[in-house]
Amino acid sequence: MGASLKPDRYSYLAVSRLVAANHKVSAFGRQQGVIAGIVVETSLEAYQGVDTVTLYLNPKAQKEYYSYICSLQPKRVIFNPGTENPEFYDILKKHAIEVEVACTLVLLATNQY
Template sequence: MKKTLVIGASLKPSRYSNIAIGRLVSSGHNVKAIGLREGEVSGVTISTKKESFKDIDTVTLYLNAKRQVEYYKYVITLEPKRVIFNPGTENPEFYSLLKDNNIEVEVACTLVLLSTNQY
């Protein structure tokens, strides 16, 4: 299973990041989460700090391009294998930075990837 960091995690059940956390957990993935508010979703604690998580395989983004800027260096230092840009998070500038650091860029929907067994 892939250790996944959700950035842009929301406590609101209707938000895609919240749904993704639940589906990742139910699929057996180890999930970490960062959001604007602390709390818990599907047993996953949402932190408001950029913690130095170890062995992150995948970062899945739920932030628009402007809000991603403050996470550029942070995500690169985590050295994930890939970063998933969910719909609405497309960001060619960040794609370039990630590719320059040998991090795979995937423009996709985490929920679709999970539901089609392509995660």
């Protein structure tokens, strides 16, 4: 969540590297476009079987997505640098969703994703 169409943004790199690592990827952002063959959606979809949500939204921007992310019932949510949000951590934990404060790019690069 928070995918950018700008190639120099970390969210763009994360989508690209997740695809390159053969992960099934869905992307959500402000502008519709394509990253590494993945359409960046601008409307919220009712995805099923979500393993991980990786956030690239600042804490203030996350608020409007709390319910949506919880409704996806992911196994975990990764809070990338700059997205740390203790308020949301508590909400996720109450929904039995794992919270991981980490960098998606580092996790991928070190085979820890």
